[in-house]
Amino acid sequence: MIEQQLRDVMTAHDAEAPDGSRLVVPPRATAARARRGQLAVVLVSAAVIALVIATFSVHSQLFNRSTGTSLTPAPTSASKPPTVAALACPSALPRPKAGSPDLPWVPAKPHNVDGTSRMVPLERPSRVVVCAYIDPRSPAGRSGSAVLSGDLQGVADDLAWTPPAVAGSGQACTAVALPTDGDGYLIGLSYPGGGFVWVSASANHCSGSGNGVFNSPAHLSGFAKRWYQAGHWVAGTAPTCRSLGAGRLGQQKQMVPGSPVSVTACNVDGGKTGPTRPASATVVRQLIAALNASPSTPWQPTCQPTGSTFRDYNLQFAYSQGPPVTISVTSGCTPGVVNGSLQAGGASAILPLINTLLRAP
Amino acid sequence: MQVDEELSSLVRDRGQHLVRVAYQLTHDRSTAEDLVQEALFQVCRSWRTRRGQPDRLEAYVRRAMMNVYLKRQRGKPLLPDAELAEQSTDGAFDKHLADRDEIWRSLEQLPMRQRAVLVLRFYEDLPDSEIARLLSCRQSTVRSLAARGLTALRTHVGYVIPLSKEGQR
Numbered sequence: 001m002i003e004q005q006l007r008d009v010m011t012a013h014d015a016e017a018p019d020g021s022r023l024v025v026p027p028r029a030t031a032a033r034a035r036r037g038q039l040a041v042v043l044v045s046a047a048v049i050a051l052v053i054a055t056f057s058v059h060s061q062l063f064n065r066s067t068g069t070s071l072t073p074a075p076t077s078a079s080k081p082p083t084v085a086a087l088a089c090p091s092a093l094p095r096p097k098a099g100s101p102d103l104p105w106v107p108a109k110p111h112n113v114d115g116t117s118r119m120v121p122l123e124r125p126s127r128v129v130v131c132a133y134i135d136p137r138s139p140a141g142r143s144g145s146a147v148l149s150g151d152l153q154g155v156a157d158d159l160a161w162t163p164p165a166v167a168g169s170g171q172a173c174t175a176v177a178l179p180t181d182g183d184g185y186l187i188g189l190s191y192p193g194g195g196f197v198w199v200s201a202s203a204n205h206c207s208g209s210g211n212g213v214f215n216s217p218a219h220l221s222g223f224a225k226r227w228y229q230a231g232h233w234v235a236g237t238a239p240t241c242r243s244l245g246a247g248r249l250g251q252q253k254q255m256v257p258g259s260p261v262s263v264t265a266c267n268v269d270g271g272k273t274g275p276t277r278p279a280s281a282t283v284v285r286q287l288i289a290a291l292n293a294s295p296s297t298p299w300q301p302t303c304q305p306t307g308s309t310f311r312d313y314n315l316q317f318a319y320s321q322g323p324p325v326t327i328s329v330t331s332g333c334t335p336g337v338v339n340g341s342l343q344a345g346g347a348s349a350i351l352p353l354i355n356t357l358l359r360a361p
Numbered sequence: 362m363q364v365d366e367e368l369s370s371l372v373r374d375r376g377q378h379l380v381r382v383a384y385q386l387t388h389d390r391s392t393a394e395d396l397v398q399e400a401l402f403q404v405c406r407s408w409r410t411r412r413g414q415p416d417r418l419e420a421y422v423r424r425a426m427m428n429v430y431l432k433r434q435r436g437k438p439l440l441p442d443a444e445l446a447e448q449s450t451d452g453a454f455d456k457h458l459a460d461r462d463e464i465w466r467s468l469e470q471l472p473m474r475q476r477a478v479l480v481l482r483f484y485e486d487l488p489d490s491e492i493a494r495l496l497s498c499r500q501s502t503v504r505s506l507a508a509r510g511l512t513a514l515r516t517h518v519g520y521v522i523p524l525s526k527e528g529q530r
Contacts, residue, residue, distance in 0.1 A: 002464075002515050003483060009464045010385055010484040017384035018394050019377075139391050179391055205402065301405065 085111075085196040087188030089131030089145040104200035104210030106186065112195030115211045118249065119162040120197050124153040125189040130228040135182030140203070146228050154233040155189065158223050159199060161322040163247040165208065165215045166341045169298035181205060185224035218246040239324060241266035241316045244340050248325045252341040255291045256325060260317035263287065265357040268312035268328070287315070287353045291327060291337060294344035303333040306346065313354050329354060367418055368405060375419055379426065385480045386430050388469055400425035427495050431473050467517035475510035478503055 090107050113121050128148040134140050148155065183203035190196045201209050201220035208217040226234045239245030241264045250257030263284055310332040318324045328338045329347045336347030372379075376397070383393035403425045404418070468476055474496065481492045482503075489503045496503070 002511055005464055006479065006483045006511075006514065009468075010480070013385070013388075013465060014381055016390070017377075017381040018390045019380075179394065205398070 084126045084192060085190040085194055086127065087129050087190055087196055087198070089129065089186065089188075093133050093184050093186075103215060104202060104208060106198035106200045106210065106212045108196075108198060109212035110195075110197040112193060113191055113197050115197050115213050117214075118160050119199060119209070119211055119214050119216060120156055120159045120189055121191070122156055122160045123191065124151075124156055126152075126192055127188075127190040128152050128155050128227075128233075129188040130224050131186040131188070132224070132228045133184040133186075135180075138180050138183050138203075140180050140183050140225060141229060144228075146231050148227055148232050150232040152189075152233060154235060155187075155223075155227070157322070158233075158236065159187070159189075159220065161249045162209065162216045162218045162220065163249050163251050163341055165217055166252045166298045169217070169300065169341060180221075183221065183225075185221050185228065187220075187224055187227075220246070239316070239326065241314050241326070242268055244314075244326045244328065245323060247340045248319070248323050251325050251339045255294070255296055255327065255337065255339050255342055255344060256288045256317055258319060260288070260325070261320050262318045263357070264316040264318070265354050266314050266316075267358065268314050283353055283356050287350070287357075288317075290349050290353065291315075291344070294337065294349075296342040296344045297335075299335075299338055299341055299343045303330075303335070306332055306334050306336075311351075313351075315354065368401060371418055371422065372401070379422065382423075382480065382485060383426060383430070385484045386426075386477060388465070396426060396429055399429045403429065424495050427477060430477065431496075463517065464514060467514050470517060471510050471513055475506045475513065478506040479510045479514075482507055 094105055109115065129145055130148065131145045132141070132143055134143045181204045185201040185203065187199040187201060188196060189199070197211050199209060199211050199220065201224045203219075203221035203225070205219065207219075208215060209220040210216060223236060226236065248257065310330060313329045315327045315329060316324045317327070325339055329350050330336050330338075331347050331351055334346055335343035337344040337350060379397045379400075380393055383396040384390065387393045387396060400422050404422050468479065471479070477496060478492055481487045481495065482489070487495075489500045489507075492503045493500045
């Protein structure tokens with residue numbers, strides 16, 4: 001019987017599965033971090049922390065062995081940059097100090113560019129270098145650096161819309177250790193006139209990104225990894241309606257920022273995705289007005305049940321430029337409306353409009 | 362109980378099983394870990410009302426796993442047929458191992474939904490109603506996918522090991 005053979009085969013291969021114990025969060029680690037009131041909701045396991053520390057300790061050796069990798073010290077804000085700063089990768093990322101805030105580290109703060117209102121300027125950089133610090137056990141390749149070739153506008157487009165961290169907001173991450181959690185990337189962008197900005201893009205799924213003054217919970221390591229491996233800018237996969245994506249600058253101030261050009265509604269629990277173009281502009285205007293009307297507060301990944309029936313929907317608002325904003329709307333829960341940076345009360349006012357969108361031809 | 366405690370508890374108690382199911386689906390250790398992680402990450406981000414209901418939390422994670430798996434595997438190229446032709450037919454034990462290995466590799470050839478149904482039915486021993494709920498489809502679809510998957514496995518194994526049929530006569 002093929003059925004019994006199948007059972008036997010699956011059982012025979014069972015032992016090949018990874019060890020699930022490495023996924024476990026030691027209870028003490030969870031409690032300790034929770035007491036410190038840090039932002040992460042679910043915490044990285046001790047294995048991840050050990051992995052990161054080990055990674056930092058070996059990076060220097062890795063870089064010394066790698067070929068074709070510049071090891072000259074990175075410029076600091078005190079040094080006089082050339083016309084187009086040839087940023088060089090630091091030989092290693094610093095070891096995090098115990099007890100210090102877990103903020104993204106960069107070799108130098110933004111110089112002669114606006115790094116306060118955006119992660120990087122919208123303008124096209126003249127030179128981009130990606131420094132990769134890959135843990136030896138990671139499947140992400142080898143440590144090294146790559147000066148990107150080709151059109152660099154895509155780099156600016158991908159990084160400039162990163163939403164900032166919101167004071168008092170939570171961050172969702174899971175307790176599972178990933179093989180790439182020990183990896184780290186730095187992206188150095190140089191501009192005409194000597195300006196430059198470094199972006200830290202940790203691959204640890206519980207860490208965010210930052211340029212030294214502008215920090216974000218967004219994960220930018222996916223960009224860095226693709227560019228480093230390709231040697232040039234590579235377009236990423238557009239976020240779908242069912243994924244929240246990295247978000248969009250402005251969502252920290254308003255649930256639906258700016259002027260979206262289209263909306264897609266989808267049932268996260270299954271079912272059909274809604275229309276990519278609104279059936280009625282009036283409904284969309286009502287939707288945006290309703291979403292922005294409710295008082296919002298920094299997002300906390302929590303929920304107070306308000307009923308026994310729960311339905312999850314996403315609304316993805318697209319723009320003529322930059323990434324979309326995806327809003328999660330959940331019935332039976334307070335807060336019921338979340339955009340990744342902000343949250344607002346119940347979903348009751350929004351659900352009839354979503355249903356209208358989903359019913360649209 | 363907080364979401365981190367609930368998820369931590371779930372990972373602690375059921376993490377090994379979740380990873381094993383993921384490995385049965387992906388046949389790759391790193392991808393299996395990645396699959397579980399991504400599912401947990403999605404559940405964590407979209408966390409709503411599962412607090413205080415551990416049973417629902419696991420069900421939600423398992424459903425997220427299936428969604429991530431089906432989405433991720435879409436478009437993945439199938440192994441070339443030539444790889445199926447490799448076999449050992451020397452001796453009964455070798456033959457048994459060859460059959461087993463062949464079934465394992467043939468699973469990788471199946472369309473993702475068929476493979477998911479077979480893993481859920483024959484590895485997890487889930488009833489069709491539960492499989493249908495996890496895959497967001499009807500029970501009749503589950504039965505159809507299982508039947509087609511099993512037929513494909515029989516075809517694959519029968520094709521690449523023709524001596525097996527000879528020897529059974």
